Amino acid sequence: MLRPALLAAALAAAFPAHADADLDALRTEIRDMKAAYEARIQALEARLQQAETAAAQPQPSPETQTRGGFNPEVSLILQGRYAHLENRAERGIGGFMAADGHEHGGGGRGFSVDGSELVLSASIDPYFRGYLNAVLADGEVEVEEAWAQTTGLGQGFTIKGGRFKSGIGYQNEQHAHAWDFATNNLVYAALFGEGYAQDGVQLKWLAPTDTFLEFGAELGAGGAFPGTNNDGNGAGSVALFGHVGGDVGASNSWRAGLSWLRAKPRGREFEGHDVNEVETAGDFSGKSRTWLADFVWKWAPDGNPTQRNFKFAAEYFQRKESGTLACDDADPADPGLCSGGLAAPFMADQSGFYAQAVYQFMPRWRAGYRYDRLFRGDVLFNGADAGDAFESLADHDPKRHSLMLDYSPSEFSRLRLQYTLDQAMAGVDENQFYVQYIYSLGSHGAHKF
Amino acid sequence: MTHFHPTWRAGLFAAALLLPGAAQAALKVFACEPEWGALAREIGGDRVDVYTATTAMQDPHRIEARPSLIARARNADLLVCTGAELEIGWLPVILAESGNRAIQAGQPGQFFAADFVALREKPAVLDRAAGDVHAAGNPHIQTDPHNIARVGAALAERMATLDPADAGVFRNRWADFSARWTAAIARWEKAAAPLKGAPVVVQHKAFPYLQSWLGLKEVAVLEPKPGVEPSLASLAAVKQRLAAEPAKMVIRAAYQPARPSEWIAAQAGVKAVVVPFTVGGDAQSGDLFGLFDSTVSKLLAGLN
Numbered sequence: 001m002l003r004p005a006l007l008a009a010a011l012a013a014a015f016p017a018h019a020d021a022d023l024d025a026l027r028t029e030i031r032d033m034k035a036a037y038e039a040r041i042q043a044l045e046a047r048l049q050q051a052e053t054a055a056a057q058p059q060p061s062p063e064t065q066t067r068g069g070f071n072p073e074v075s076l077i078l079q080g081r082y083a084h085l086e087n088r089a090e091r092g093i094g095g096f097m098a099a100d101g102h103e104h105g106g107g108g109r110g111f112s113v114d115g116s117e118l119v120l121s122a123s124i125d126p127y128f129r130g131y132l133n134a135v136l137a138d139g140e141v142e143v144e145e146a147w148a149q150t151t152g153l154g155q156g157f158t159i160k161g162g163r164f165k166s167g168i169g170y171q172n173e174q175h176a177h178a179w180d181f182a183t184n185n186l187v188y189a190a191l192f193g194e195g196y197a198q199d200g201v202q203l204k205w206l207a208p209t210d211t212f213l214e215f216g217a218e219l220g221a222g223g224a225f226p227g228t229n230n231d232g233n234g235a236g237s238v239a240l241f242g243h244v245g246g247d248v249g250a251s252n253s254w255r256a257g258l259s260w261l262r263a264k265p266r267g268r269e270f271e272g273h274d275v276n277e278v279e280t281a282g283d284f285s286g287k288s289r290t291w292l293a294d295f296v297w298k299w300a301p302d303g304n305p306t307q308r309n310f311k312f313a314a315e316y317f318q319r320k321e322s323g324t325l326a327c328d329d330a331d332p333a334d335p336g337l338c339s340g341g342l343a344a345p346f347m348a349d350q351s352g353f354y355a356q357a358v359y360q361f362m363p364r365w366r367a368g369y370r371y372d373r374l375f376r377g378d379v380l381f382n383g384a385d386a387g388d389a390f391e392s393l394a395d396h397d398p399k400r401h402s403l404m405l406d407y408s409p410s411e412f413s414r415l416r417l418q419y420t421l422d423q424a425m426a427g428v429d430e431n432q433f434y435v436q437y438i439y440s441l442g443s444h445g446a447h448k449f
Numbered sequence: 450m451t452h453f454h455p456t457w458r459a460g461l462f463a464a465a466l467l468l469p470g471a472a473q474a475a476l477k478v479f480a481c482e483p484e485w486g487a488l489a490r491e492i493g494g495d496r497v498d499v500y501t502a503t504t505a506m507q508d509p510h511r512i513e514a515r516p517s518l519i520a521r522a523r524n525a526d527l528l529v530c531t532g533a534e535l536e537i538g539w540l541p542v543i544l545a546e547s548g549n550r551a552i553q554a555g556q557p558g559q560f561f562a563a564d565f566v567a568l569r570e571k572p573a574v575l576d577r578a579a580g581d582v583h584a585a586g587n588p589h590i591q592t593d594p595h596n597i598a599r600v601g602a603a604l605a606e607r608m609a610t611l612d613p614a615d616a617g618v619f620r621n622r623w624a625d626f627s628a629r630w631t632a633a634i635a636r637w638e639k640a641a642a643p644l645k646g647a648p649v650v651v652q653h654k655a656f657p658y659l660q661s662w663l664g665l666k667e668v669a670v671l672e673p674k675p676g677v678e679p680s681l682a683s684l685a686a687v688k689q690r691l692a693a694e695p696a697k698m699v700i701r702a703a704y705q706p707a708r709p710s711e712w713i714a715a716q717a718g719v720k721a722v723v724v725p726f727t728v729g730g731d732a733q734s735g736d737l738f739g740l741f742d743s744t745v746s747k748l749l750a751g752l753n
Contacts, residue, residue, distance in 0.1 A: 009482055031531050042628070123554060126553075152553065153548065154548070156547075157548050208524050209520060212517055213520070246517050253517060255516045304506055307706055363706075411581070444693045447514070
């Protein structure tokens with residue numbers, strides 16, 4: 001690197017002072033040469049260093065070195081519980097035509113083992129990712145999710161097809177093992193049973209903004225509650241949703257959303273008692289429209305949730321259903337209000353919300369409280385209050401208070417204690433106690449926000 | 450080549466400035482950890498637009514897949530992460546939700562630093578009974594400056610591939626950084642000579658690369674298993690070990706809780722040393738040079 005400088009000095013000495021113009025030209029030329037030399041030397045140094053780096057260590061094929069060991073990724077969730085409940089003939093949600101309490105096989109009193117979730121997922125090829133979630137229970141395997149999703153569309157678009165948990169609301173996409181409480185909240189229990197799953201397609205688009213802004217649309221068979229299997233072409237259900245989210249400083253983050261679901265129930269089963277305690281069997285046909293608003297806020301000091309963190313989540317819904325309710329006596333020998341068959345207009349305009357807060361006050365330990373509240377609103381049958389006809393639709397605003405404490409020895413295991421004061425049915429005021437375990441084996445499933 | 454009249458050229462120049470996209474946009478980098486964000490900035494200068502997903506105060510194993518991260522990943526041209534399963538608890542969600550083809554697995558826009566470094570502590574047996582072990586090996590590679598150089602050389606080439614128009618800028622800036630880095634490593638190694646063979650305790654197995662670089666001797670780990678918080682019983686066991694085999698200091702990263710280190714420091718009479726661990730981990734660690742200046746000086750202070 002000394003050489004160009006020496007050359008310049010030699011040239012400067014050798015040329016008489018009056019040859020200024022020539023000297024300037026030479027100086028420029030030398031400067032250019034020097035720059036060119038340095039660039040080449042730097043490039044050579046960089047190449048040398050790269051070569052050294054490459055030579056200094058064995059380079060096994062990187063793909064196998066740093067990616068997960070298994071393909072597809074396999075994980076298994078084991079869940080079970082002990083429930084201390086009163087002996088009640090039936091459990092339901094008063095004032096609501098609610099989804100069947102589908103509870104993974106568990107749900108009874110005393111000890112029970114919930115279905116075990118087996119999850120397989122992997123890239124299918126450079127264009128798709130596949131996912132299966134199957135629940136293994138006594139004598140049956142239920143497919144909770146089985147879908148493929150595009151990875152290669154770009155521009156913020158993804159398309160998912162198959163059976164998947166709908167993107168509506170906040171809790172809907174979570175499987176039961178990811179819930180913060182041992183039992184489902186009343187909102188989802190009344191609206192969907194556990195959560196709403198589509199057999200269909202989902203299109204999502206993420207806006208190119210620094211604030212999270214996502215829109216989604218789904219078309220599905222609509223066989224799940226509040227819809228029914230209608231054996232038709234076209235879409236039995238349509239869902240639309242939008243989510244927005246961001247951070248406030250390093251410690252806070254949030255997400256809010258608005259969703260809409262349309263379903264077409266045709267002969268949806270409705271079993272209940274009329275006001276004279278006579279069992280009735282009926283069905284509902286018409287239209288069902290649900291709005292859901294959701295909000296989640298999470299806090300952790302400096303955004304580091306390992307020691308302490310806090311989560312607040314709330315969802316509000318409004319559901320309007322209108323159509324025809326047909327009913328008949330469940331047992332012809334025991335005639336009641338529906339004797340001989342009755343079909344009349346039915347209309348329901350109902351709402352509700354849940355709000356929950358969960359605080360991790362020290363590593364491994366979390367405490368939480370949830371309040372569920374439903375508003376029966378207007379329910380009309382045959383032009384009069386449906387409560388006059390059916391006991392299960394009588395005017396009652398269900399509510400529940402739940403307190404939980406959980407302990408997680410690691411990210412892969414969790415033990416939970418829960419107390420619930422249940423007032424979901426009219427005239428019921430029940431103290432419930434739960435002990436629950438959740439274990440996760442196999443690959444490290446990443447959880448959503 | 451036709452020559453434009455000066456006024457025309459001035460006009461064209463003004464138009465080029467005014468038209469959005471007329472000037473080529475900077476390469477958008479999504480860096481999972483601050484060290485890779487800083488490295489991308491060193492190589493790219495003003496020709497990169499770097500977003501760093503985490504801070505030095507956060508545990509890179511445990512990050513929420515926040516909406517803001519998904520939104521930033523959506524627009525990235527290049528994702529620079531450690532890999533080796535460090536981000537396995539959150540990055541898969543970010544990638545799946547981003548709707549961004551450029552940064553998916555197998556694309557040149559997905560860059561894992563651990564692919565360019567020989568990893569240490571590869572577990573012989575994969576069993577969670579051993580704690581949260583990473584199948585690929587220990588992912589905390591950034592604590593050895595030689596690793597920064599190895600990753601940087603590969604990153605500069607990757608950036609040049611993704612943005613050929615600025616390839617010259619990236620290569621020149623890398624050559625310049627690399628020269629200064631090599632000199633700095635020599636300086637750090639000289640300064641850190643007294644640390645050779647110094648017995649240390651670490652809170653989490655986060656420093657095998659730092660230990661092998663400076664010749665530190667790890668005599669105990671506070672976490673009974675990787676990722677498992679130290680309990681009083683495990684701390685007491687460490688204290689007993691230290692009675693037999695004394696250590697000079699107990700080292701933890703800036704994001705780790707102070708209590709286990711402070712307890713053992715008080716009980717066993719060793720110094721508690723907080724190293725920045727990554728860029729932004731303390732006031733001196735504004736960039737990669739500051740990171741190692743601070744790390745070396747803090748470790749040296751721990752000797753006394």
